[in-house]
Amino acid sequence: MEKVAIGQAGGPTAVINASLVGFLDQLTDQDEAYVIFNGFQGLVDDQIYPMTDPLSQQINSYHDVPGCCLGAGRYPIDNSNIEKVVEHLRQRDIHSLVFIGGNGTMSTLLDIQRSAQHMHYDLQVIGIPKTVDNDLYLTDHAPGFASAARYIALSTRDISKDLEAMKNFEQVRILETMGRNVGWLAASSGLFKEHDTDGPHLIYLPENHLNHESFLQEIQHTVQSLGFATVVVSEGVQLEDHEKVMLESVNGRNILGGVSQHLSYLVKKELGYVTRSEILGMNQRSAQLYVSAQDRLEAYQVGAKAFEYIQQGESEIMVAIQRQSGDTYLFELSHVALREVALKERTLFPEFIEDRQAFYKWLKPLIGADVEPYPPMLHREVKLI
Amino acid sequence: MEKVAIGQAGGPTAVINASLVGFLDQLTDQDEAYVIFNGFQGLVDDQIYPMTDPLSQQINSYHDVPGCCLGAGRYPIDNSNIEKVVEHLRQRDIHSLVFIGGNGTMSTLLDIQRSAQHMHYDLQVIGIPKTVDNDLYLTDHAPGFASAARYIALSTRDISKDLEAMKNFEQVRILETMGRNVGWLAASSGLFKEHDTDGPHLIYLPENHLNHESFLQEIQHTVQSLGFATVVVSEGVQLEDHEKVMLESVNGRNILGGVSQHLSYLVKKELGYVTRSEILGMNQRSAQLYVSAQDRLEAYQVGAKAFEYIQQGESEIMVAIQRQSGDTYLFELSHVALREVALKERTLFPEFIEDRQAFYKWLKPLIGADVEPYPPMLHREVKLI
Numbered sequence: 001m002e003k004v005a006i007g008q009a010g011g012p013t014a015v016i017n018a019s020l021v022g023f024l025d026q027l028t029d030q031d032e033a034y035v036i037f038n039g040f041q042g043l044v045d046d047q048i049y050p051m052t053d054p055l056s057q058q059i060n061s062y063h064d065v066p067g068c069c070l071g072a073g074r075y076p077i078d079n080s081n082i083e084k085v086v087e088h089l090r091q092r093d094i095h096s097l098v099f100i101g102g103n104g105t106m107s108t109l110l111d112i113q114r115s116a117q118h119m120h121y122d123l124q125v126i127g128i129p130k131t132v133d134n135d136l137y138l139t140d141h142a143p144g145f146a147s148a149a150r151y152i153a154l155s156t157r158d159i160s161k162d163l164e165a166m167k168n169f170e171q172v173r174i175l176e177t178m179g180r181n182v183g184w185l186a187a188s189s190g191l192f193k194e195h196d197t198d199g200p201h202l203i204y205l206p207e208n209h210l211n212h213e214s215f216l217q218e219i220q221h222t223v224q225s226l227g228f229a230t231v232v233v234s235e236g237v238q239l240e241d242h243e244k245v246m247l248e249s250v251n252g253r254n255i256l257g258g259v260s261q262h263l264s265y266l267v268k269k270e271l272g273y274v275t276r277s278e279i280l281g282m283n284q285r286s287a288q289l290y291v292s293a294q295d296r297l298e299a300y301q302v303g304a305k306a307f308e309y310i311q312q313g314e315s316e317i318m319v320a321i322q323r324q325s326g327d328t329y330l331f332e333l334s335h336v337a338l339r340e341v342a343l344k345e346r347t348l349f350p351e352f353i354e355d356r357q358a359f360y361k362w363l364k365p366l367i368g369a370d371v372e373p374y375p376p377m378l379h380r381e382v383k384l385i
Numbered sequence: 386m387e388k389v390a391i392g393q394a395g396g397p398t399a400v401i402n403a404s405l406v407g408f409l410d411q412l413t414d415q416d417e418a419y420v421i422f423n424g425f426q427g428l429v430d431d432q433i434y435p436m437t438d439p440l441s442q443q444i445n446s447y448h449d450v451p452g453c454c455l456g457a458g459r460y461p462i463d464n465s466n467i468e469k470v471v472e473h474l475r476q477r478d479i480h481s482l483v484f485i486g487g488n489g490t491m492s493t494l495l496d497i498q499r500s501a502q503h504m505h506y507d508l509q510v511i512g513i514p515k516t517v518d519n520d521l522y523l524t525d526h527a528p529g530f531a532s533a534a535r536y537i538a539l540s541t542r543d544i545s546k547d548l549e550a551m552k553n554f555e556q557v558r559i560l561e562t563m564g565r566n567v568g569w570l571a572a573s574s575g576l577f578k579e580h581d582t583d584g585p586h587l588i589y590l591p592e593n594h595l596n597h598e599s600f601l602q603e604i605q606h607t608v609q610s611l612g613f614a615t616v617v618v619s620e621g622v623q624l625e626d627h628e629k630v631m632l633e634s635v636n637g638r639n640i641l642g643g644v645s646q647h648l649s650y651l652v653k654k655e656l657g658y659v660t661r662s663e664i665l666g667m668n669q670r671s672a673q674l675y676v677s678a679q680d681r682l683e684a685y686q687v688g689a690k691a692f693e694y695i696q697q698g699e700s701e702i703m704v705a706i707q708r709q710s711g712d713t714y715l716f717e718l719s720h721v722a723l724r725e726v727a728l729k730e731r732t733l734f735p736e737f738i739e740d741r742q743a744f745y746k747w748l749k750p751l752i753g754a755d756v757e758p759y760p761p762m763l764h765r766e767v768k769l770i
Contacts, residue, residue, distance in 0.1 A: 061760035067546030161452030168458035375446035
């Protein structure tokens with residue numbers, strides 16, 4: 001018999017609710033579960049509710065819905081409120097705490113466990129991985145990433161087809177992806193590229209510095225050879241001259257900017273091409289139609305596995321996905337120490353930066369093989385009649 | 386035996402290639418077809434190619450691909466180049482010209498016909514409707530619109546679910562849709578709204594003036610009652626004080642702006658909510674996964690119908706969709722005079738602005754009934770244990 005509480009934290013993904021359902025599905029009549037509303041804020045404010053049959057049914061209905069059905073958000077747990085958290089758990093005699101989140105969440109879980117220890121309260125803490133950026137250490141990848149990558153790869157291909165048709169009017173589009181410090185998502189944009197004409201034509205990652213001069217040369221070369229250029233930049237791409245581009249102020253008004261807007265301005269000014277920048281936006285982490293079936297399945301399974309670890313008495317761990325070697329995609333679930341992943345950021349592997357095809361081979365099974373390649377550009381008969 | 390040329394013009398949609406395939410599928414071995422690359426530019430530059438079996442197969446493979454596989458774009462036909470167009474057609478003895486496009490395209494077709502008449506060249510011109518904005522007169526709706534509306538309706542619902550989870554961190558999102566002068570797309574954002582908590586909570590159309598004070602009150606009211614607000618504005622919404630918000634300049638640098646960014650700034654400044662603006666972007670007209678099956682089918686059929694009208698000797702007409710009365714969605718294809726639709730813009734009907742449910746009832750069959758409603762927000766047990 002387990003007495004557990006589970007919550008969701010940080011930014012949502014399109015499959016995080018599947019992890020919650022996966023966990024709750026393992027409960028038996030012997031177990032007593034609580035859900036925490038509004039993430040760590042709910043833990044501080046005592047928004048901890050006992051599971052009931054109606055609540056359980058409602059949560060089940062969220063299996064395929066994006067966002068966090070319990071509420072999540074960003075809320076700081078620190079010395080000022082961490083004891084309250086332990087008190088709220090103690091009050092209900094809850095000795096197992098589970099959160100679905102990213103590297104910040106894993107760090108907070110560890111802090112709560114240490115505080116509980118200090119307060120002589122026995123507390124088991126387990127993390128379920130979730131991130132769109134794919135920056136969690138020691139797991140092959142984390143649920144949420146593949147669906148975001150799928151959105152980006154399909155959108156880039158489609159938006160490039162649109163630009164191709166418009167190239168006598170508009171030559172360059174710069175698409176900005178999520179990934180504040182890591183380039184997994186931006187690199188994914190090329191997954192469905194089949195022909196040289198398909199977008200993206202150029203990708204810029206935060207792992208590399210972007211040199212303005214080379215950037216402009218690469219754009220110019222692409223437009224000269226194809227007539228247009230679809231460019232993908234990660235929101236966190238580092239500009240070599242460290243120019244600040246994130247936020248501008250006009251007459252005391254903050255203008256939201258981004259690296260894509262800055263680069264778009266540069267292309268227009270220096271090369272004279274009609275250029276548009278576009279931030280791919282919140283659909284990256286919430287578009288239901290773009291969810292990868294494999295991603296949702298894995299989200300469910302890491303949730304289910306967390307309950308198994310609760311029963312085995314594990315603590316201070318995060319569930320991890322271990323890919324098996326071999327050509328067929330197979331994985332096992334295991335666990336890693338929270339202290340090894342807390343607050344750490346895993347950048348795109350250098351071997352994947354070097355060899356994009358190796359990266360696509362790694363990525364493809366996570367996104368699904370259900371995508372048909374686009375046909376080549378029309379071949380025109382040269383002979384005029 | 387018909388000798389026809391067909392091209393695509395203006396901005397692409399996700400289903401415009403289906404119209405092209407629909408037209409070409411009607412050709413028999415007796416007919417002689419030409420395709421025009423790059424829209425009206427190709428007509429001026431003589432990029433007119435005879436149809437061959439390989440080319441026909443290639444075009445068929447684009448049936449489900451967004452963008453215009455022939456190339457389209459925006460290019461002005463005027464007195465300086467219109468005679469060239471007629472000469473290029475005369476050179477090949479082509480007496481039927483078909484273009485897939487919007488109200489600008491319909492106007493250009495009419496200009497070309499008049500020029501041909503003036504040059505004593507017999508020319509039949511027929512337009513196939515295409516628009517994402519749905520601003521074409523005298524057709525119940527135009528292919529391309531329903532897929533864009535589907536993208537907007539589903540994205541708004543998903544992005545709102547994401548915001549709902551984040552509401553302790555971020556309270557307001559302002560989503561900007563296409564529709565420079567008409568509100569069909571922005572109004573569509575609410576199609577899948579099932580519960581008060583589902584987004585969008587507020588919609589602003591170009592057909593109405595936006596009063597800043599009421600706008601702020603409505604946002605405040607929504608955030609006070611739900612904790613967050615998902616707001617949809619059309620890019621063409623008219624601000625009552627006529628403040629210019631489309632483009633700003635910072636130290637000689639153009640900053641792309643938009644009405645959503647302006648309103649987001651206003652909400653932050655006046656109400657203090659954490660607010661984000663997002664332009665829904667080019668996916669509105671190019672996302673393959675969001676295509677409405679009904680829309681694609683109709684795109685094909687209006688293309689096919691255009692060939693029938695060619696055979697019947699019709700000219701200076703646009704194919705139109707006429708909805709049949711009754712509860713079941715049925716339509717017939719007919720034609721309307723080009724002069725009645727050229728350059729005109731059809732705004733959202735007043736009865737649909739007044740009665741949003743009537744609009745949704747009109748819209749639903751175009752978008753497909755394959756979308757499951759999202760479940761209600763979780764109901765929390767009030768009794769704490």
